[in-house]
Amino acid sequence: MHDNEHSSHHEESFISKYIFSLDHKMIGKQFLIYGLIMLFVGGGLALLFRWQLAYPERPLPIIGASPQYLEEGEVVTGADRMWERIYESEQEEWLEVNMPNGVVEPAFYNMLFTMHATIMVFFVVVPILVGAFGNFLIPLMIGTRDMAFPILNMLSFWLAVLAAIVMTIGFFVPGGHAAAGWTGYAPLSSDPQWTGVDWGQNLWAISLLIQGFSSLVGSINYITTIINMRAPGMTFFRLPLVIWSLFIVAILLLLAFPVLSSALALLIFDRLAGTTFFTATAEGGGDPLLWQHLFWFFGHPEVYILILPGMGIASELVAVFSRKPIFGYRSMVYAMIAIAFLGWIVWGHHMFQSGMRPGLGSVFMTTTMLIAVPSAIKTFNWLGTMFRGSIRFTAPMLHAIAFVSMFVIGGLSGIYMANTPVDIFIHDTYYIVAHIHYVVFGGSLFAMFGGIIFWFPKMYGRHMNDVLSKIHFWLTFIAFNCTFFPMHILGVGGHMRRISNPMQYEFLQQFEGMNIFITMSAFTLGFAQLILVFNFFWSMYRGKVAEKNPWHVNTLEWEAPTPVPHGNFGQIPTVYRGPYEYSVPGEESDWIPQADPEHAPATSGD
Amino acid sequence: MLQWLPENVSTFGQGVDNLFHAIYWLTLIVFVLVMGTLIVFLIKYRHQEGKKADYIEGSTTLEIIWTAATTVIVFVLAMFSYPQWNNIKSPTQFPENPDVVVQVNGKQFNWDMTYPGPDNEFGTDDDLELENELHVPVNAVVHIRLTAEDVIHSFFVPQLRLKQDALPNRFIDVWFEATKAGRYEIPCAELCGFGHSGMLGYLNVHTQNDYDAWVQERWPQ
Numbered sequence: 131m132h133d134n135e136h137s138s139h140h141e142e143s144f145i146s147k148y149i150f151s152l153d154h155k156m157i158g159k160q161f162l163i164y165g166l167i168m169l170f171v172g173g174g175l176a177l178l179f180r181w182q183l184a185y186p187e188r189p190l191p192i193i194g195a196s197p198q199y200l201e202e203g204e205v206v207t208g209a210d211r212m213w214e215r216i217y218e219s220e221q222e223e224w225l226e227v228n229m230p231n232g233v234v235e236p237a238f239y240n241m242l243f244t245m246h247a248t249i250m251v252f253f254v255v256v257p258i259l260v261g262a263f264g265n266f267l268i269p270l271m272i273g274t275r276d277m278a279f280p281i282l283n284m285l286s287f288w289l290a291v292l293a294a295i296v297m298t299i300g301f302f303v304p305g306g307h308a309a310a311g312w313t314g315y316a317p318l319s320s321d322p323q324w325t326g327v328d329w330g331q332n333l334w335a336i337s338l339l340i341q342g343f344s345s346l347v348g349s350i351n352y353i354t355t356i357i358n359m360r361a362p363g364m365t366f367f368r369l370p371l372v373i374w375s376l377f378i379v380a381i382l383l384l385l386a387f388p389v390l391s392s393a394l395a396l397l398i399f400d401r402l403a404g405t406t407f408f409t410a411t412a413e414g415g416g417d418p419l420l421w422q423h424l425f426w427f428f429g430h431p432e433v434y435i436l437i438l439p440g441m442g443i444a445s446e447l448v449a450v451f452s453r454k455p456i457f458g459y460r461s462m463v464y465a466m467i468a469i470a471f472l473g474w475i476v477w478g479h480h481m482f483q484s485g486m487r488p489g490l491g492s493v494f495m496t497t498t499m500l501i502a503v504p505s506a507i508k509t510f511n512w513l514g515t516m517f518r519g520s521i522r523f524t525a526p527m528l529h530a531i532a533f534v535s536m537f538v539i540g541g542l543s544g545i546y547m548a549n550t551p552v553d554i555f556i557h558d559t560y561y562i563v564a565h566i567h568y569v570v571f572g573g574s575l576f577a578m579f580g581g582i583i584f585w586f587p588k589m590y591g592r593h594m595n596d597v598l599s600k601i602h603f604w605l606t607f608i609a610f611n612c613t614f615f616p617m618h619i620l621g622v623g624g625h626m627r628r629i630s631n632p633m634q635y636e637f638l639q640q641f642e643g644m645n646i647f648i649t650m651s652a653f654t655l656g657f658a659q660l661i662l663v664f665n666f667f668w669s670m671y672r673g674k675v676a677e678k679n680p681w682h683v684n685t686l687e688w689e690a691p692t693p694v695p696h697g698n699f700g701q702i703p704t705v706y707r708g709p710y711e712y713s714v715p716g717e718e719s720d721w722i723p724q725a726d727p728e729h730a731p732a733t734s735g736d
Numbered sequence: 737m738l739q740w741l742p743e744n745v746s747t748f749g750q751g752v753d754n755l756f757h758a759i760y761w762l763t764l765i766v767f768v769l770v771m772g773t774l775i776v777f778l779i780k781y782r783h784q785e786g787k788k789a790d791y792i793e794g795s796t797t798l799e800i801i802w803t804a805a806t807t808v809i810v811f812v813l814a815m816f817s818y819p820q821w822n823n824i825k826s827p828t829q830f831p832e833n834p835d836v837v838v839q840v841n842g843k844q845f846n847w848d849m850t851y852p853g854p855d856n857e858f859g860t861d862d863d864l865e866l867e868n869e870l871h872v873p874v875n876a877v878v879h880i881r882l883t884a885e886d887v888i889h890s891f892f893v894p895q896l897r898l899k900q901d902a903l904p905n906r907f908i909d910v911w912f913e914a915t916k917a918g919r920y921e922i923p924c925a926e927l928c929g930f931g932h933s934g935m936l937g938y939l940n941v942h943t944q945n946d947y948d949a950w951v952q953e954r955w956p957q
């Protein structure tokens with residue numbers, strides 16, 4: 131194919147190289163940038179509502195009106211001038227409707243957290259962990275030149291862009307964007323009369339349908355590629371764990387997303403065609419619980435879609451930087467497969483208090499407790515991998531260690547909620563919010579940061595700045611814990627989630643200080659991410675030039691030249707051993723690449 | 737951390753709190769052990785010049801031990817939870833012959849309480865409807881017929897350790913027995929629209945005398 135980098139280089143125009151690229155690496159990078167942009171959108175929304183939680187009914191900093199303006203109508207600041215202009219104008223301006231004087235309105239608040247979660251789950255974590263890492267890593271790590279279906283691959287990215295555009299338009303339609311939570315419980319979501327949200331919710335559903343197609347197309351591609359295009363010698367049990375995780379995630383996506391799509395289609399019928407799939411009317415009709423069953427039948431596998439690639443990435447990083455084989459490689463694989471199976475029969479744990487028959491609650495408690503077991507196995511194996519290792523505290527490794535520790539907290543907090551009697555109290559409180567963020571931010575996002583720094587040299591041929599990466603890590607790690615740990619306490623105090631003003635409740639008065647502290651930490655957390663972005667783009671052009679295999683890694687992606695040419699490898703490598711042959715006794719160097727034909731025959735993975 | 741739990745004032749609440757405490761200690765111990773091990777490993781096995789990592793591929797014995805241990809622990813935990821859960825939520829196990837029966841109807845953005853009155857039947861003339869105020873006697877079994885008018889709401893009384901979603905066109909039975917007189921908040925715990933925050937009722941638990949006086953005042957004989 132393209133054995134010579136130069137020949138292919140000249141054929142491509144800017145458009146075919148950077149925009150409508152068919153190259154899996156470029157598509158991976160596109161997903162990465164896409165996800166990072168959406169990360170800032172989602173994060174910005176969160177800061178807006180965090181302000182409201184700390185200082186209810188108080189104008190936002192900078193864009194909010196000044197006290198003098200509010201009390202005496204005296205224009206003091208630039209913001210006051212802006213508000214003056216908005217109130218004088220004839221039209222109903224967006225800002226006037228949603229946050230008059232810079233105060234977040236309750237309806238706007240609902241829209242903010244709804245869109246925050248929707249964007250983070252569907253437009254940040256999945257596009258980056260699955261879209262970016264999946265595309266970039268799969269062909270390189272299994273030793274092939276590209277994905278099985280490059281055009282489908284491109285389609286997958288552009289469908290995701292379309293979904294993001296549709297989702298963004300929703301912010302500006304009359305009635306505002308969807309405001310029924312990312313879980314979109316019916317009938318709040320299915321009947322516009324209960325929220326006043328009109329096309330916002332429709333666009334939300336349509337956008338997620340499109341995003342569903344994108345994931346579907348992507349996952350078919352991943353599965354086909356991994357099954358059919360592995361390099362000679364690359365048996366399934368020689369696959370790196372991150373590829374295993376992406377393979378399993380692709381299967382989950384393929385099977386789970388259509389369920390959400392069906393539910394979304396029914397939702398759209400309810401909203402636009404007057405059907406009542408999700409409404410119980412006096413004459414009969416549907417059932418609000420049907421939505422919840424469908425949503426969580428998708429939703430629980432979805433949360434594992436969010437974490438499995440993180441587990442895979444963390445496994446790579448822990449092995450590489452402990453210079454040791456993965457402890458219990460096969461049990462890691464089986465644990466992931468177990469999670470993938472059990473993930474289908476636990477969805478009811480989101481519905482313990484929903485009015486679902488109580489006997490079913492007990493069944494779902496049992497299955498949910500079961501799924502904690504493979505999670506524990508994975509944790510112990512990560513510890514086992516570090517045991518008697520030679521640990522290097524590189525920036526990626528710091529993130530991997532954070533991943534493991536935060537996942538432990540998130541997993542343990544899951545036990546409380548899996549326990550039906552305890553869940554009666556903590557369901558729909560900040561305890562759940564703490565749990566979500568420990569697994570998805572503490573888990574998936576730390577793995578993602580670690581993965582970005584680790585593979586950056588292969589992606590862009592340069593290193594990210596180490597000092598900046600470490601500053602970013604520590605700031606993020608500390609601010610993350612200051613933001614989300616206290617939410618456990620709020621939850622234990624009974625603080626409900628999704629309320630815009632806790633000060634309306636007697637029993638929550640005591641939490642005012644804690645809410646302020648959380649908001650301060652959240653702003654710190656948000657601003658710390660600017661370091662990452664600066665580091666990312668600065669290093670792309672100015673970073674230290676990377677050698678071919680700077681971290682001394684065994685897996686195949688590091689066999690390819692840097693920067694990786696179109697077609698990846700000069701000659702397709704042959705695989706001789708498992709991916710984690712580090713510190714093999716009797717060997718001089720502490721690593722033996724998978725494609726190295728010399729050295730002792732492999733022990734691991736066969 | 738558990739000192740943040742609001743005071744418990746229901747008969748079944750203590751069972752919930754006991755489980756909460758048990759899980760708290762269990763997870764705290766696991767957390768300390770795992771994190772302690774991690775930190776020891778990070779210090780002890782940090783990279784040192786001239787020292788190579790040991791080549792260890794795993795241990796089937798260990799895998800079996802920790803798989804079995806976690807399975808046993810979570811199942812024991814589950815065993816202790818089933819009876820509590822059924823006691824609180826299974827209508828077949830509710831204490832019979834309630835002292836008070838009330839219908840609670842969640843609607844945007846209030847709780848409507850309906851008392852059947854002396855004839856103990858809903859839908860008759862002596863029914864009493866109150867907005868956001870629920871009155872019950874202390875140490876008495878209360879049954880609630882929970883429903884909603886428009887969207888899903890959730891009936892939450894933190895001090896009772898009780899939460900149950902209310903669904904439109906469906907009646908869900910809920911029970912409790914309060915052990916301490918007082919006035920407690922009933923927030924709505926399920927997102928129900930722009931007025932969700934601040935949707936708030938009150939549970940007034942009276943001493944028997946006060947409750948009798950309240951009944952007398954409402955339905956004078």
Ligand code: HEM
Nearest residue numbers: 433436437479480502505541544545547548557566569570
């Ligand atoms: C040890 C494993 C875990 C257990 C036992 C567990 C258990 C639970 C339970 C019972 C709930 C529902 C709580 C409620 O609403 O009352 C829940 C919620 C949730 N979990 Fe987990 N979980 C585990 C791991 C994870 C992982 C790995 C993720 C994702 C990466 C995750 C993400 C979520 C999310 C996003 C929600 C909240 C959804 C919502 O209501 O908005 N969990 N978990």
Ligand SMILES: [Cu+2]
Nearest residue numbers: 430433477479
């Ligand atoms: Cu779940």
Ligand SMILES: [Cu+2]
Nearest residue numbers: 924926928932
């Ligand atoms: Cu509500």
